[in-house]
Amino acid sequence: MSFEQSSLILQKQLQELIKHPVEGFSAGLVEDSNIYEWEIMIIGPPDTPYEGGFFHSRMSFPKDYPMMPPKLKFLSEIWHPNVYPDGTVCISILHPPGEDQYGYEQANERWSPVQTVESIMVSVISMLSSPNDESPANIDAAKQWRESYPDFKKRVQRCVRRSLEDF
Template identity: 70%
Template sequence: MSSSEQSTLLLQRQLRDLQRNPVEGFSAGLVDDNIYEWEILVMGAPDTLYEDGFFKTRLSFPSSYPVMPPTMRFITEMYHPNVYPDGTVCISILHPPGDDKYGYEDANERWSPVHTVETILLSVISMLSSPNDESPANIQAAKEYRDDYSQFKKKVQRLTRQSAEML
């Protein structure tokens, strides 16, 4: 069996598992019946600035999954220190395995084939509730989060309201 056939079977099983036992705060489905492209709806967790929001994301898997990580990108506008302005999520477990050439992350914090879609989604929940402003993807959001939290909060709450209205 080829590695792409193995990744296809693994992704089919992970999708089936998520549909049988959903992770609270998320729903998942395929984009155009492509097992390598998933649309995830992230529901803003209670007691976070994103509460009551509905944020569409795209999870794109390489054919080398689970050896290499997927990429995750918010389709719905998102303002967060760990989300690039283009919507790409920047969390350690989505970084390629091995040592970080910049020395910010230990190899054990980065992608490992033991991670699943569920562990990715749980990491996104954690990221939304506890931003890491020490290693930001969106420098402006991190600066506001640190230096002008009320302005940061206003932007996030406006986008959260908009996300709910767009559904």
């Protein structure tokens, strides 16, 4: 896959999202001159502790996209079992293709070139609705989610309020 092909694929996906927006997020380029850096605004899903929040994130695509996955990082503060403390999202479909060296994930759960920005974002919105606390990126958030949900919810609601201040 050439640099030119990956750029064309990304341009097509961006145009499709602009023409047919998907509920729950919006996407655009950080700079018009760089198709490999996207700014994503994630709207906290209804009926979750994240409801009402507007979370800034950045999706960075490798030059060999779609053969390899992009990275997604929240720029807004977020408290979630599947988001590292630095904001990096940890979900199976963003892990490189092939077998998991730890044997936790099946190859078909990991990145595949058929994934799109839309399918990634639908997975992230689903992750906000139902965290996977079996394989946490943020152990403290996962522990709090399991053992003290009311405190978890309060902490998330603080993040929601802060996201509105940044908006």
